[in-house]
Amino acid sequence: MPEFKGLIRSKLPTAGTTIFSIMSGLAQQTGAINLSQGFPDFPVSEELMRLVYENMRKGHNQYAPMPGLLSLRERIAEKMERRFGAKYNPETEITITAGGTQALYAAITALIHEEDEVIVIEPAYDSYNPAIELAGGKAVHVNLEPPDYKVAWAKVKKLITPKTKMILINSPHNPTGAVLTEEDMQQLDELTRANDIIVLSDEVYEHIIFDGLQHNSVAKYPSLAQRSMIVYSFGKTFHATGWKCGYCVGPANLMKEFRKVHQFMVFSVNTPLQFALEEYMREPAHYNGLEKFYQEKRDYFRSLLEGSAFKILPCSGSYFQLLDYSALSNEKDTDYAIRLTKEYGIASIPVSVFYNVPRDYHLLRFCFAKSNETLEKAAACLHKVKA
Ligand code: PMP
Numbered sequence: 001m002p003e004f005k006g007l008i009r010s011k012l013p014t015a016g017t018t019i020f021s022i023m024s025g026l027a028q029q030t031g032a033i034n035l036s037q038g039f040p041d042f043p044v045s046e047e048l049m050r051l052v053y054e055n056m057r058k059g060h061n062q063y064a065p066m067p068g069l070l071s072l073r074e075r076i077a078e079k080m081e082r083r084f085g086a087k088y089n090p091e092t093e094i095t096i097t098a099g100g101t102q103a104l105y106a107a108i109t110a111l112i113h114e115e116d117e118v119i120v121i122e123p124a125y126d127s128y129n130p131a132i133e134l135a136g137g138k139a140v141h142v143n144l145e146p147p148d149y150k151v152a153w154a155k156v157k158k159l160i161t162p163k164t165k166m167i168l169i170n171s172p173h174n175p176t177g178a179v180l181t182e183e184d185m186q187q188l189d190e191l192t193r194a195n196d197i198i199v200l201s202d203e204v205y206e207h208i209i210f211d212g213l214q215h216n217s218v219a220k221y222p223s224l225a226q227r228s229m230i231v232y233s234f235g236k237t238f239h240a241t242g243w244k245c246g247y248c249v250g251p252a253n254l255m256k257e258f259r260k261v262h263q264f265m266v267f268s269v270n271t272p273l274q275f276a277l278e279e280y281m282r283e284p285a286h287y288n289g290l291e292k293f294y295q296e297k298r299d300y301f302r303s304l305l306e307g308s309a310f311k312i313l314p315c316s317g318s319y320f321q322l323l324d325y326s327a328l329s330n331e332k333d334t335d336y337a338i339r340l341t342k343e344y345g346i347a348s349i350p351v352s353v354f355y356n357v358p359r360d361y362h363l364l365r366f367c368f369a370k371s372n373e374t375l376e377k378a379a380a381c382l383h384k385v386k387a
Pocket of ligand 1 (some may be wrong): 038098099100101102125170173174202204232233234235236241244245246
């Protein structure tokens, strides 16, 4: 096809192919074990798949209502009340989305205007900054430092200006595995209450949290909840990232604006999946056992890595483990991740790419949402790595 001859003014001039596609592509080309992109390699529950098929057979194949199937929103409202003591009205305060990413994008597009400032805590999931940029807003970054990645709230406070409209938080956190504590939530509450700032809370890993820690949803704190939009993903909770289905909850006046954007982005989301998820969610055990399942994965992967030259960082949640390779090399993390893939057959994600201005602490992120066999193979590769 001959290319377009006119002027193209890129709206995202610095965006290229994401590192996730690059590393997954390289893993495929080289036959390396792929612990780079965050997706499970074990199957979706047979029962859930059967429910999707049955609902297709029943004829649930046409457009769902714009905010999502009401009965599914009712199940979500029940879950939010049981887990966090928060009452959300399924009619007006819950919307089903095409995954967490679309929910984040719709929330930012709906609520951020030209010149508005959004505080982004980095390292961060890579969709936040482009969404803010496309809305005409300005991302203002505050960095977390290894190894514990605590939010320095005093630093956040200094970044607040009259233009600050939103703060984005993510707990359990991708890529660091850090989780926000009750004290963090109190600090967040104080700062945002005093300045009328909207909180966009990315809680897609809500069920992947370890060592008896409780997920501190903003929904647990009434004063935070009233100014928060919260994003969840069925993909993470039900091992089905490829289904791209999630939801957003928040107070009716914020949700009203969210839906105005949502209806013109996707209008509505995959109907048979929504019917199936509604039936599946009637049994809370279908999502409540996930902490234990993933803690076993984390512990197994960490035990397999003992005695390797990599330093294992703490991991309290999410399905990502950071490894420090500074005893092995001084190379840039992006170069080192590529070399490990090509020479040792193991693909990871360099952590510097999660920063707006890359910060290289010689750390790589490995996804442990994998079968034990895959984790064993991955660990065997990592044990072979020498300085
Ligand atoms: N937020 C974070 C922190 C994530 O890691 C991801 C997925 N990698 C998402 C949101 C997006 O979720 P989904 O796949 O449902 O769009």
